Amino acid sequence: MMLAPGGVGWLLRHELRLGWFNMAGAKNAGGRRRPGNAALALAALGCIVMHVLGWFTVRQLAGVPGDDPRILLAISAVLIAATAFMLSSAIKACVLVLFERSDLDLLLSSPLPSRSIFTVRLLGVCASTAALYLFFLTPFAHAGLLQGQWRWLGIYPGVIAVAVLCSCIAMLLTLGLVRMLGARRTRVVAQIVGALAGALLVIASQLHALTSRQTQARIRDAVLELVQVDGAERNLLWLPARAMLGEPWPVLLLTALAGAMFLLTTWHTHRFFARGLQLAASSAVSTASSTVAQPRFGRSLFRTVVIKEWRLIVRDPQLLSQVLLQVLFLLPLFFLIFKRADVQVQAIGAGLALLCSSLTGALAWVALSAEDAPDLLLVSPASQRTVRRAKLAAAMMPVLGLVAVPLLWLIVRMPAAGLVGCFVVSGAVSGAGLVVFWCGRPGVRSNFKGRGKGGFVMNVLELFNSLAWGALGWFLSAAALAPLARMDVVAVACAAFLAIAVPGVAWMLRSRPL
């Protein structure tokens, strides 16, 4: 179909094409523009699996009326979770649209109306937000269609409407943040909020396991009471769920709400959209700091490198949030384990080992692999060995500092368990650091989340290091309290072998710098 150049349709096609190319990964080394064949095959397989799952689910629910409160409750729960994720990914997409697309200057300097550009960008955000959920949920609609249950077709307008609402809220939120905080801070805040939203959802998903049986019973009773009230199915709270089940009026209402929100957002904020971009462009010059730093020359090479690495990490809130996010993801695990008082000491040993291994791996990658100016180090007469050791130390020291307080607490309360904790933490930190030291591949800081793609061996070794020291932490902490059973001794031996083997393998596979 030929679309008139400069029109909304033409621009939207350009936007969707860019989105398709982006799915291949912006940093694709091969210069490939579309997702790889393996990824497409995996997606096709996933699509088939979801259709099979959808077929059986829809058949199972064939006799259940659409206004059954239990169904509405289940769909609402899925929608709430999906909405939180949608909002998070929409904020990230808005940040990309506002600050990171390099083609916006070109578009805004063209005679195209800024409203068209904004409309298309917002449509692009909506499409990217809805795509994943359509992929997973529309197979249920297709299965319903094939089985003659038309109501499941409501998934299409339902998902799209929720995605549009989330995208509009995310865009307004992002633009509002620009007004309040300025463009540069908005980028950081939006990325942190997006990351935290995902992490908090993981924690929320564990609430059932984290709460006591009495609390669970109380919640269950409250929900049952809510759904058993006469006419509860007519409650406005169920509107999105009923829309998803294809009820005409809820579908119409939700779609109208989304449409109105979209129109209002585009009509009233497109000027500010352009202004947001100007702010983004000018943010580069607004980075002055009020603190007066006293230059400190003449430090040793080791200290110079360590301080430089710490400065770079501390001044990159986005990177810092991504590193610390790992701690957040481990929290549900800690809560789960701490609930059982009988395994508390073991849990502390294992948890600290896992946490330290993961954090050290992340920081070591930042310091060692994601060097911003590798050529500067190479052209200098400084000993590369000293530089790399200093970088390793810069990664390990904050982690050891972070766990020093809980370890001291443990030593005071239970000296034997505390010493075991010190041992496993030191081992986990050293192992993780050495794996990156020997097997880390060069990368860029901005690609922190994708660092695993560049170093499969490093990732596997890091995982084994965490598991080995986690297991050692568990069993040795238990041994500090009572003698181990024979099988536990075998487990300790296996974990100890793995803990030694991991750095050994890393050393054998080490890449030699120039």
Next chain:
Amino acid sequence: MDDLLPALRLAGLHKQFGRPAVDGLDLTVQRGEFYALLGPNGAGKTTTLRLVTGLLAPDAGSIEVLGIDMAAAPAAAKAKLAYLPDEPMLYGKLKPFEYLEFVAGLWGVTAKEAAPRARELLDWLDLSQHAHELTEGFSRGMKQKLALAGALIHDPELLILDEPLTGLDAAAARQVKDLLLAHVAKGGTVILTTHILEVAERLAHRIGIIRQGRLIAEGTLAELRQRTQGGSLEDMFLHLMAAP
């Protein structure tokens, strides 16, 4: 005796990336000389500089920096030189003084020497008023000037620059040129590559023209003029490039 040694001596230098990038290059630059290396895109200029600075290892040939063999004693050779590539090697999250602190640390410059020199360089390059800003917010010209300050913090005897004036405005380009001339006036040596022939014409004592990894012409401006029957450097350059 040391003063008689050339600042840079390349002999039979070879580097291949599928096809030869540097092909048997022989080049000598004397101390206190301002040497400009010219050539079309892909001629091997940047590869030559990366070989000289130890960023690449040659397939064959030798590199001597002030009489020190780069292969035998790389750290000693690197201590004498500084390299400024076309893309400045900076850290966006560091402030100018912090960057200079780091570079001074890499070259082992003492606090007594580095502190006043850092202030002097930032003043000279008009960066003092931006001393408390992160470099990620700097313009291209400011970044290039800060990288130059980093290159000069240890007062190198041999300064190697790859397209140092690209993207600079007239005022910034003038500051950089003045700084380079001052470095040569103090007895230092400068080797630069540039596409701006006027810069080579006005600043360089000698000019080398490289094509397909080989030095096809070398000499002072007058010598090159004589060889190509007069005209501007641009005419000579185009004449040499067109020659079979």
